Amino acid sequence: MKKKQVKIGVIDSGINPYHSHIGEVNGGISISVGKDMYLEWNSDFRDRLGHGTAVAAAIRDEMPDCELYAIRIFNEQLTTYPTVLCAALEWAIAEELDIINLSLGVMNESVELKQLCQEAKEKGIFVVAALDEDRGFIYPARYEGVLAVSAGEYSKGEFEYSHDNCFRACGYPKELNGDIQRYNLHGHSFASARFTGMIGKTIKEQDEKNYSSIYELLIKEGLKNK
Template structure:
């Protein structure tokens, strides 16, 4: 019997509020240098630029590392004073992740404004062409969320009944995936008292995708890479 996949060597960009490397749930040895993206697209790459002051990015990164402990996580901070940023900052962050050779780009966030869809679609196309797989929420409370609702994205839906240790493909063959919205547990804290939701379903799916990608020919950064991962996840 082969050893279980751990995401070994896979590079995951985590576009969020940064990361706190000293947190008990974070393996700092698996963190790559990252960046901070301002609302106007300015980029900072000093080590302190990616320090999480909100907690969301740290919890998301912890959920990814739990599922893919040997992957490398690259924090890209777009949330600064609160969990809000601009579409321009998100597109800049995705393009920066592509340029750094990210295998997977985790977006535990998105925009419900359909006016942003064309610009996100162009960015997703650039990611697909480079072999970077964007993982993002399909919807927020039944409202389509971009870029997660677009073709070329590994779209994630929330399933509160799905065990945290696994996921399930959409039964209609649409290529979407369902995962639990509960984060990595904190001892003594009830799951629903901790932050939870689609952010963590997305993060856990990014970890599962990294483990699937580990078993594929990762030198092939073709446009069809996401389909190979979808097939592996459904296998």
Template sequence: MTTTSPPPELTWSLRGRAPHDIPVLAAGQEVTPEWAWGGATGAGVRVCVVDSGIERDHPLVGRVDGSYVVLKDEDGIRVEPTGTGDTCGHGTACGGIVRRTAPDCELYSVRVLGERFSGTGEVLLAGLRWAVEQRFDVINLSLSTTRAQFTDALRTLADEAFFGRSVIVASAHNTPVESFPWRFSSVLSVGSHQEEDPDLFLYNPNPPVEFFAPGQNVTVPWLGGRTIRTTGNSFATPYMAGMAARVLSKHPRMTAFQLKSVLYLAASNVTVSRGAR
């Protein structure tokens, strides 16, 4: 199969540039962090991490309200409850970041990855479809697939989530390749920045990646109750999922479209002017 190189202006993560290098002038009503999520902790919001599972009783994750696994065998593909935890640490890291950002959210896990980060597009699609069908408020997907045959199904599912008020927060690939579903406008797509401020997120004036969040050289929970320092767009994504949970906790009637607009207007590099064009 021949792969087409994406356009050179496509940005996956923010490296070598600081927030002042990407100023954005927006027209409309100013949205302050205090109005958007001030005092909110994610209470009443259900967040589902579709990943490698989440280690139960990790001190930096805490309560997991439900754990499920996608199984594929001769009988087909199905989703079942599971008592197992995490197969490789990636999902625990993501779950811990969600918990740190939105400490009182309900946290759920759907395991679609096996050991050594193994997985298939079919299983990923099944896990994401199940999460959308359950109408979770926020779905963290720090994964993507490069397999073009899943593109149409993923796009349909992303649209279904968007109009059903389930916000899919999707990680951009760490390398300059085409992958999905982060490329779809119906998801909230995330890359990482290199700033040290753990609460800083930025809007990208050159999408399709829409937001940059902390994800480079960050400390995250890992297997065995440990922590590690690591880098990747995967770890910026659950930060934005947690922020989405906080906004929805304070403004529970928001649609996915409204939520994306609020996060855009509240980003640190966006200046709102009523006269902007």
């Protein structure tokens, strides 16, 4: 019997499908705000900043056989409007992805963002977000239904369950060559990405996507390293 294909969405600056550490990108979208302040959608999810590609490479390093979907919300810099972030989550939920990776965070609460994270959980979709408490980038990581991940001194494939929905994982990305290396820094973004890949492996190994049972397995495994 063929194992389940795990679909992972990366909400970031896009993904470069031609990078040797990425391989195939199974689909995606680019969302931005136009001059008239309306949302614009197109299929050009190519990464012009490098951050999303580095994040995707870390996911691939943990789970080489996942299906990757690029959801580009960052264009010229790593900032965007809250409406764009919410639209990206809506797209990912509609596409019925298994995991949504958010190697990012914002300082201010958003009712709509919180509701979308809860909706994702109710539909069995894991939302994984970087938690940077030192700099105050704590949302959506602090919302119910989101798995918050911070960087810790762990090796590839290792993670720890801390408390509530909080985990720690390896914060080192896969080594990249060329210009993209400028985003190849140790940090919470890559801890989130690596943990996303490990969730994907757990889903595939269990050949199911029952949210509660997968979550319980993650806590059980994470407690071993605490």
